[in-house]
Amino acid sequence: MPRFDVTIAGELNLDLILYGLPAEMPAERELLAEQMVLTLGSSSAIVAHNLACLGSRVGFQSRIGDDQLGQIALERLERIGVDISRVRRIPFPTQTGMTVILQRHRERNILTYPGSIAELTLADLDLEYLGDSRHLHLSSFYLQKGLRPEVGKLFRELKAAGLTISLDTNDDPDDLWQGGLQDLFAYVDVFLPNAREACKIVQTHDLERAVSRLAELIPLVVVKLGPDGAMAQRGKQRVVSPAVRVTAVDPVGAGDSFDAGFLHQFLEGADLATCLAAGNLAGALSTTAPGGTEAFRDSTHRERFFREHGAVRARTDPVFNP
Numbered sequence: 001m002p003r004f005d006v007t008i009a010g011e012l013n014l015d016l017i018l019y020g021l022p023a024e025m026p027a028e029r030e031l032l033a034e035q036m037v038l039t040l041g042s043s044s045a046i047v048a049h050n051l052a053c054l055g056s057r058v059g060f061q062s063r064i065g066d067d068q069l070g071q072i073a074l075e076r077l078e079r080i081g082v083d084i085s086r087v088r089r090i091p092f093p094t095q096t097g098m099t100v101i102l103q104r105h106r107e108r109n110i111l112t113y114p115g116s117i118a119e120l121t122l123a124d125l126d127l128e129y130l131g132d133s134r135h136l137h138l139s140s141f142y143l144q145k146g147l148r149p150e151v152g153k154l155f156r157e158l159k160a161a162g163l164t165i166s167l168d169t170n171d172d173p174d175d176l177w178q179g180g181l182q183d184l185f186a187y188v189d190v191f192l193p194n195a196r197e198a199c200k201i202v203q204t205h206d207l208e209r210a211v212s213r214l215a216e217l218i219p220l221v222v223v224k225l226g227p228d229g230a231m232a233q234r235g236k237q238r239v240v241s242p243a244v245r246v247t248a249v250d251p252v253g254a255g256d257s258f259d260a261g262f263l264h265q266f267l268e269g270a271d272l273a274t275c276l277a278a279g280n281l282a283g284a285l286s287t288t289a290p291g292g293t294e295a296f297r298d299s300t301h302r303e304r305f306f307r308e309h310g311a312v313r314a315r316t317d318p319v320f321n322p
């Protein structure tokens, strides 16, 4: 029996989110926000946190600065039960990163100081630790510039050790969608893009085309569709699942929370419809409080949400592509 259900090698930083900003933000003026939240950020850490919150045994490897931001981030993970014993704290000038999100009514600005994110390399990782697990998840492929050229090697070794692997690239800030991504698909069991990312990767504007192409390369492709829910394609089988209706505070970390909900059920051996419904439930829960983990951390809020919405079921539509 492996020690962990899921191990994650990835980035760890904080999000500072400001709400209630003026619609126009002229330079050189003192602009006031109505509310602020400092919370755990970064895709890998949000997936780890929310998986642990759902009951998975999670091991997390990362490289952060030996500073107060890093300390806050680590405490958040530790308190929820993520094993952080292999997170490396590196002295100054390495610094833990920070994302500042200016959340306005119709749009937001996202400003990231990556800090140590790009510094993580394969040499920081303990493959024996990561391999003592049923599953490996990797997020933020394009932000992890140091690790990126070695992800193929990481996947190959862990696949040989018997783990299943999931990948969520998230956005590519350079908008190039290269970096050997296609070569990784041979090792990936579950690919978790959003609709835009799926289209960018296949270089098409047609989501159906993107999904069928990706499904030729990867056993299970799961596409997140924001307020429209999600769909999955396994070979010729298609399952779609509607979003849970909620009043959203912000969409920060909804995709990562979806990954956590989906993977938790996937590793329980649930059918695809149940995995998708669990992903949508977790994604929706995330939107009901600031950032990607606050709604999960608040156990009263979380339990009430699951009581009210937990009965939502997925619709199973076997669709055969021509």
Ligand SMILES: Nc1ncnc2c1ncn2[C@@H]1O[C@H](COP(=O)(O)OP(=O)(O)OP(=O)(O)O)[C@@H](O)[C@H]1O
Residues within 6 Å of the ligand: 170, 193, 194, 223, 224, 225, 226, 227, 228, 229, 230, 243, 244, 245, 246, 248, 251, 252, 253, 254, 255, 256, 257, 258, 279, 280, 281, 282, 283, 284, 287
């Ligand atoms: N407004 C909403 N109402 C209900 N559910 C939502 C809403 N927005 C997102 N979700 C849920 O969260 C999931 C993931 O959201 P989304 O499609 O925005 O992912 P993403 O673009 O990968 O997000 P991220 O910015 O976190 O990477 C959706 O599939 C859906 O289940």
Ligand SMILES: [Mg+2]
Residues within 6 Å of the ligand: 168, 170, 171, 194, 255, 256
């Ligand atoms: Mg995403």
